[in-house]
Amino acid sequence: MSYWPLIGIALVVAGFALRLNPLLVVAGSALVTGLLGGLGLVPVIEALGKAFNDNRYISLTWIILPVIGLLERHGLQQQARCLIATVRGATMGRLLVLYLGFRQITAALGMKDIGGHPQAVRPLIAPMAEAAAERTHGPLDAAERDKVRAMAAATDNIGLFFGEDIFFAIASILLIQGVFETQGYELTPLQLSVWAIPSAVCAFFLHGGRLLAFDRRLARRARLPGRAA
Template structure:
C-alpha cells in the first residue's frame, strides 16, 4: 500500500478553522487550495496557471453578478415601492396567492430552461414586497402585520424561488442536472436517456405545485388568524 501524505489534510483543517472563525469563505477556500497544492508538490506558477484556467473556463457562472448593480439602482429609485403600489391596485390578492403564482411561473420557466427568477433579482426587490403588500391590504388599513407574519412571508417568498428552481429544471432534458444523472447511470451500465429522466420528473413537478399551493394557503390562514387576535 502506497504511503499517504497526511499533510495534504492541512487544507481541510484550514477550511474548518476559517469557517469556524467566520472568515471570508472565498479567501479561506482559495488559501486552503493553494496550501494543499504546495504540499502536493506543485509549483506556485503552476497553481496560478490552474486557477486562471479554471476561472476562464467557468466565467459564465459569474455573469449574474453584472445584474446586481442594476437591481440595486432600481431599488434605490423605487422598484419595491412600485411593486407595492401595483399589488394595492389589484383586489382579492393575498400573500399566498402572489407566492403561488410566482412559484408556478418559476417552475414552468425552469422547465423550459428560461433563466427567469433568482433571490437578488426577483425575490428581494419584487416578490417579497408584493406578497407583504397583499397581506397588509387583506388585513386593512387599521391593522399592521406582526413581526412573525413578516418573517414567515420572507421565508415563504424564498421558498417559492427554491421550489420553482429545484423542481422545475429537471423537466428540461438538456439541463445540467439531468445530463449528469444520465451520464452517471450510463457509467454504472444503466441506460437512461435525458428525455426519460425529464419525463419521470413530471410527477414531482406536479406534486410540488400542489403542495406549495397548500403551504401558501395555510400561510394566508395563519396571517388572517393573527390579524383577528
C-alpha cells in the same frame, strides 16, 4: 453494485435537518460520496474545483446587483407594493402560488434565470407578497414580515429546483444520465425529464398548500383581540 456512496445523501439530509452551514454540508457530503465511491482525495477535490470553475457566475452577479440597486433606489419596491394593492382579491398565498407555477413552467422550458433572489424575489416578489398580506390581514409584526419574505424566497427555490429537471438539456439531467449509464442503465435525457414531471406536480401542490395554509394563519392571527387594525 455498492450502495455505500448513498451515505452522502443521508449526510445532506442530516446536515440540513440540523441547520448546519449548507456549503459545508454539501462539500462534506461530496467528499464522503467520492471517497466511498472509490475515488482518491485528490480526484474528488479536482472534481469539485472543476464543477465550481465550470458553473461560476460571479461576473454575472456583479452586473445584476448594481442594476437592481439602482432600480430600488428609484422606488421599484414601492411601485411593486402599489401595484399589488390595486389588484382586487390578491392575497399573499395566491400571489406566491401564482409565482410558483410561473417559476416551474419557465424553468421547465429552460428559462431558469428569468427569476431568482436578486433579480426577482427581493425587488418584486417579496414586497408584493408583503403588501398583499398587509392589505388582507392588516399590519405585520417583524416575525410575520420575515416569514413572508422567507416564503417568497422558498417559493423561488422550489419552483426552480423541481422545474428545471423537466428541461432535458439541463446539466442536472445530463449528470443523472451519466450516473445511470455508469451503472448499466441506458436512459435518454427525455426519459429522465418525463419522470421529473410527477415530482414537480407534487412539489407544486405541497408548497402551494403550505403557502395557502400560512395565509390562513395570518388571517386568524389578524382577528385576535388586541391586534392593530
